[in-house]
Amino acid sequence: MTSYKSDFLRLLDQRGQIHQISDAVALDALAVEGPVTAYIGYDLTAPSLHVGHMANIMMLRRLQHTGHKPIVLMGGGTTKIGDPSFRNEQRPLLDDARIKANKETIKSVFKQFMSFGDGAADAIMVDNAEWLDRLEYVPFLREIGRHFSVNRMLSFDSVKSRLEQEQPFSFLEFNYMILQAYDFLELKRRYDCRLQMGGSDQWGNIINGIELGRRVDGAQLFALTCPLITTASGAKMGKTAGGAVWLNADMASPYVFWQYWRNTEDEDVVRFLKLFTDLPLIEIERLAALQGSEINEAKKVLATEATAIVHGRAAAEEAEATARKTFEEGALADTLPTVEIDTEALRNGVGVLTAFSELTGLVASNGEARRQAKGGGLRVNDRQVTDERATLTAADLTPEGVIKLSLGRKKHVLIRPRAG
RNA sequence: GGAGGGGUGCCCGAGUGGUUAAAGGGGACGGACUGUAAAUCCGUUGGCUUAGCCUACGUUGGUUCGAAUCCAACCCCCUCCA
Numbered sequence: 001m002t003s004y005k006s007d008f009l010r011l012l013d014q015r016g017q018i019h020q021i022s023d024a025v026a027l028d029a030l031a032v033e034g035p036v037t038a039y040i041g042y043d044l045t046a047p048s049l050h051v052g053h054m055a056n057i058m059m060l061r062r063l064q065h066t067g068h069k070p071i072v073l074m075g076g077g078t079t080k081i082g083d084p085s086f087r088n089e090q091r092p093l094l095d096d097a098r099i100k101a102n103k104e105t106i107k108s109v110f111k112q113f114m115s116f117g118d119g120a121a122d123a124i125m126v127d128n129a130e131w132l133d134r135l136e137y138v139p140f141l142r143e144i145g146r147h148f149s150v151n152r153m154l155s156f157d158s159v160k161s162r163l164e165q166e167q168p169f170s171f172l173e174f175n176y177m178i179l180q181a182y183d184f185l186e187l188k189r190r191y192d193c194r195l196q197m198g199g200s201d202q203w204g205n206i207i208n209g210i211e212l213g214r215r216v217d218g219a220q221l222f223a224l225t226c227p228l229i230t231t232a233s234g235a236k237m238g239k240t241a242g243g244a245v246w247l248n249a250d251m252a253s254p255y256v257f258w259q260y261w262r263n264t265e266d267e268d269v270v271r272f273l274k275l276f277t278d279l280p281l282i283e284i285e286r287l288a289a290l291q292g293s294e295i296n297e298a299k300k301v302l303a304t305e306a307t308a309i310v311h312g313r314a315a316a317e318e319a320e321a322t323a324r325k326t327f328e329e330g331a332l333a334d335t336l337p338t339v340e341i342d343t344e345a346l347r348n349g350v351g352v353l354t355a356f357s358e359l360t361g362l363v364a365s366n367g368e369a370r371r372q373a374k375g376g377g378l379r380v381n382d383r384q385v386t387d388e389r390a391t392l393t394a395a396d397l398t399p400e401g402v403i404k405l406s407l408g409r410k411k412h413v414l415i416r417p418r419a420g
Numbered sequence: 421g422g423a424g425g426g427g428u429g430c431c432c433g434a435g436u437g438g439u440u441a442a443a444g445g446g447g448a449c450g451g452a453c454u455g456u457a458a459a460u461c462c463g464u465u466g467g468c469u470u471a472g473c474c475u476a477c478g479u480u481g482g483u484u485c486g487a488a489u490c491c492a493a494c495c496c497c498c499u500c501c502a
Binding site: 168235259265267292293363365368370378 | 447449450451454455456457458459463464465466467468470497498
C-alpha cells in the first residue's frame with residue numbers, strides 16, 4: 001500500500017508516520033471524499049506532554065493541514081483508571097485534583113500545533129470525563145459490556161506480558177480498554193468522528209473501539225497508528241538526564257528543547273526531519289545528502305524547525321543563536337538559562353558545590369558536585385573546578401556581569417546578581 | 421480461610437550473622453576521542469559540615485558485641501487449594 005489517493009494518508013506515509021491502518025483502502029477513499037474527523041486521546045498523567053508525544057500530535061497537525069478535523073481528547077476520565085497497555089505494573093492512581101491540574105497545563109500546548117475554533121476544519125478539544133464520569137454501572141454493562149469478550153481481551157498483546165509475568169492486573173485497569181472503546185463510540189455519535197489515531201501501542205485499544213462501533217451502531221470506524229519512535233540506539237524519545245523533555249515552556253525551555261534535537265544521532269536526522277518538522281521533502285532530501293560533520297547543519301535545521309513548532313519561530317531562533325554563541329563562537333551567550341542570586345549572598349561568597357547543586361540544580365547534591373569536580377566535569381567561567389572548597393564571589397563575575405557554571409561540555413547555567 | 425513462594429539501591433539481580441553503602445548487569449552522568457553524533461575506552465553512580473558521621477535491604481519490634489542475613493508480629497504481591 002504505497003500509493004494513497006488522499007492527501008492526508010499520502011502525507012503521513014511520506015513522513016513515515018503510518019504503522020498500521022485498519023482498512024487502508026476504505027479510509028483512503030473516505031479522506032478523498034471529504035473532510036474526516038479524527039481523534040487522539042491523551043492521558044493526563046503529568047503536568048506536560050513530552051517529546052515522546054510529539055509524533056502523535058504531528059499526526060493531528062497533518063490531519064488539519066490536509067483539510068480534515070482534529071479532535072484532541074483529554075483523558076480526564078480514563079486517566080482515573082490508568083492504561084495498562086504494555087505495562088508490567090499498575091501505576092499509582094492520580095487523584096482528581098492532580099488530573100484536573102494536569103489538564104489545565106497540558107491544554108495550552110496543542111494551540112501550537114493546530115488551530116482551534118468553530119470552523120469545519122478547526123480543531124476541537126473535549127474531555128472524556130464529560131461522559132465517562134456520568135456512566136451508570138449496570139446500564140453500561142448491559143449496553144456496552146456485553147459486546148466485549150473477556151477471552152478476547154485477555155489475548156491482546158498489550159496485556160500479554162502482564163499476564164505471562166503473573167503481575168497483578170486489577171479489574172480497574174482491565175476496564176481501561178472498554179472505556180477507550182466507548183470514547184470512540186461517543187465521539188462518533190457526537191462529532192461523526194470516524195478515525196482514531198495513536199501510537200502503535202494503542203492498536204488493540206483502538207480496534208476494540210472499532211468493533212464496538214460496528215456492533216452497536218453498525219458504523220465503520222478506522223484505526224491508524226504511528227510507529228513507536230525510538231532513537232537509532234533504541235532509546236525511547238525524550239529521555240535525558242533531567243528526565244523527560246517536556247513540551248511546556250515552563251518545564252523545558254526552548255533552549256533545552258532545541259538542544260535536545262541538536263543532539264540527535266546521525267542516523268536519526270532524516271527520519272526526525274520528516275516526523276517532527278513541516279520542512280518540504282525536497283529540502284529534507286537536500287539535507288539528507290550531507291555527509292560527516294556536515295550533518296550538523298541538518299541537526300540545526302531539525303532543532304530550529306521542531307522548536308519553532310512548539311515554541312514559536314522567535315524562541316527557536318533565539319535558542320539557535322544562544323547555541324551558536326556558546327558552542328561555535330566560544331562567546332558568552334547571555335540568553336543561556338539563568339539563575340539569580342542576591343548580591344548580598346555573593347558578597348559573602350557562595351561555595352562552588354552549593355552553586356552547582358542547590359543554586360542551579362546542575363547536579364542533584366553536593367556529593368554529586370564533589371564527584372563531578374573530581375572527574376573534571378565542573379567548570380566556572382570555562383575553567384575547571386579543582387578546589388571543591390572554593391567560593392564564588394563578585395570577583396568571579398565576567399565583564400558581562402554573570403558567572404557561567406558548566407556541567408560537562410553541554411550544560412551551562414548563568415548566575416546573575418539580582419538587580420537592586 | 422489454608423499451604424507454598426516472594427518483597428534488596430533508578431531498574432534487573434546477587435548476597436543467608438561481621439572486611440556490605442551491599443557483587444554483577446542495565447541505565448544515567450562525567451572524562452578521553454570526535455562533529456554539541458554514534459561506536460569505543462576510562463571513571464563515577466545514598467546524604468552530609470567527608471580521615472568522620474547519618475540514613476538504607478517491605479513495616480515494627482526482638483536476639484546478638486555485631487543483622488539485608490536469625491526470631492516474632494504485621495503489610496503487600498504471586499501460585500495452588502477452599
